[in-house]
Amino acid sequence: MFTSLAGRAVVVTGGTRGIGKGIASVFARNGARVLITGRDSDVARAAAEELSADGAEVSFIQTDVSSREDCRRMAANAIERLGGIDVLCANAGVFPDSLLADMTEDLLDQVLGTNLKGTVFSVQACLDALKRSGRGRVILTSSITGPITGYPGWTGYGASKAGQLGFMRTAAIELAPSRITVNAVLPGNIVTEGLADLGEEYAASMAASIPLRRLGSVDDIGYAALFLATEEAGYITGQTIVVDGGQVLPETLEAVLEVKGSG
C-alpha cells in the first residue's frame, strides 16, 4: 500500500482536457487538492466543475504556459488557494504537424514555446513553493515521439519532447538538494477527445501495431504520474517511464502481427 497523497497540493498544466485532465482526475480521486490550467477559461471552468462533482477539490486558473508572467501568476494562485505546491505536473502541450521542408518559424516557435519553454517557465515559477514543500515533485509529460521514435511531420514536436528530457536531467541534479525529484512520463498513443474524433477505424488500426492491442487511456498516464508523486517513489529522479502498451518494442510491424492470436 502506498502512502496516501490526500491533501497534497497539485498543479496540472494543460489539465483542462485530454491527458492532463486524466492526471488531474487521478490525483483528485486520490484525495489531492488540484489546480488545473489551460488557455481557454470556459473549458477550464467546465473541467474543474466536472472533476469536483464528487466532492474533490479542483479549481482552475487561465494560464498560457508560454508566458513566463502567466506561469508566475499560476504559481501565486496555487499558493494562495492551496497553501503551497507539493506536485507540479508540467503537461501542457501542442502538436502542430508540418513536414520539415514546409515548417515555418511561427510553427516552430509555437511548439517549442509551449512544450519546451512552457515546461521550463512552469517549473521555475513553482520552484520556491516546491522547495518549501520539502517533498516537491515535478512530473513532465513528454512523449515516445522524439525521445524514442519519430513520425513524419513532427520534427519540431519531437525536438520539444526530447528537449524536455534534457532539461529534466540537469534540473533533477540542481533540485536534488532541495529534495525535489524531477521525472517524466512518456505516453504512447492515448485516447483523448481529439483522437476520438478521428473515428473507431483509425483507432483500431493504431491499436493493431501495439503489443497490448489497445490504445492507452488518460488514466494509464495519470497512475504513472501518481506513482512518481508517492513517498515510495522518492528515491527516483531524472528518470522516464514509458507508458505505451509496448508500442516501441517491435522491430517491425511483422513482429507484432506474428504473435496475433497466440495469446
Ligand code: NAP
Ligand atoms: P490536448 O487534449 O490537446 O490537451 C492539451 C492541454 O494543454 C489542454 O488543456 C490545453 O488547453 C493545454 N494547453 C495547450 N497549450 C497551452 C498553453 N500554451 N498554455 C497552457 N495550456 C495549454 O492534448 P493531450 O493529447 O492531452 O496532450 C497532453 C500532453 O501529452 C502534451 O504535452 C502532449 O505532447 C503529450 N502527449 C500526448 C499523447 C497523446 O496520444 N494524446 C502522446 C504523447 C504525449 P488550452 O488549449 O485551453 O490551452
